[in-house]
Amino acid sequence: MAAQKGDDLPPPLEPLRRELQKIISHSAVNPEPVTYWGGVSSGNPALHEDDPSTSVLAHVFRGRTKHNLDPVSGITSAVYVCDAHSDVVTDPDKYALAVDDDGITAVHACAINGYLETLKVLIEVGGASPFTQVMRSRVDALQMARRRGHAGVLDYLTGFQGKGGAQRLSEIATAVATRREETAKAKAIAEGVVDGGNEHDDESQATSLSAGALSAVNAAQTRQAKAEEARSVALARSMQAIAKEAVEEVELLPRVLWRAEYIVMDNSRGVGYYPRKPFSEGED
DSSP states (O other): OOOOTTTSSSOOOHHHHHHHHHHHHOOSSSOOOOOOOOOOTOOTTOOOOSSSGSSHHHHHHHHEEEEEEEETTEEEEEEEETTTTTHHHHHHHHHTTTTTTTOBBBHHHHHTTHHOOOOOOOTTOOOOOOOOOOOTTTOOOOHHHHHOHHHHHHHHHHHTTTTHHHHHHHHHHHHHHHHHHHHHHHHHTTTSSSSTTOOOOOOOHHHHHHHHHHHHHHHHHHHHHHHHHHHHHHHHHHHHHHHOOOOOOOOSEEEEETTTEEEEEEETTTTTEEOSSSTTTOOO
């Protein structure tokens, strides 16, 4: 019996599956999360385990994509969920203070992968800085979110810019310091170091408690200072190398403005690239 017309065609997609494929095909965001690309820091056991794939930062980079259907508008949107979200909520300081030798933080992980809810916990509860730059590329979380097309993350981070943003960060820092002190006090009471029933303990006991509450903050500040120093040294060496080699500009392709950033456009291939060197002020 001859095959009927259309027998060799694939079956039609279910409505939901067809809708999901349409969303992914028109999205500027890669649905697969970017994995952790940093190195192992043997001097920071709190940041890395024996296996770098199980490190704190690697855990934050992992995630998945969910699709939510708005019953009112009928629009399906993609939501990016961090696998470590519940752990970040449980211990925000551990993840907010994590930084490797290249300056990569959990904030970068959330910005590049669109983990908006986890990013809010890191900044507002853990006190993580939203503007820390990666040492090698000098790129911060705001630039990562813009290049990856995560509009929600971009809008959230933009809110920390300007005078109002500085005031908001100051309020967050005060709230984080208070929370850490209360957490340290509760831990000390649970361990029997401080008598929870006596509100008039000696001043020496209170001083000791405050020092314990700030120990994690001091350690994080020390790591950040070392990372800044390493970034400065690396930048100075790079500038010296460029001056010695007298690097010439060989880029002949035109530059165009795309999504608020300049890119090098290869019209023959229909491909755009981020330029190696930024435009100088005043160039068109």
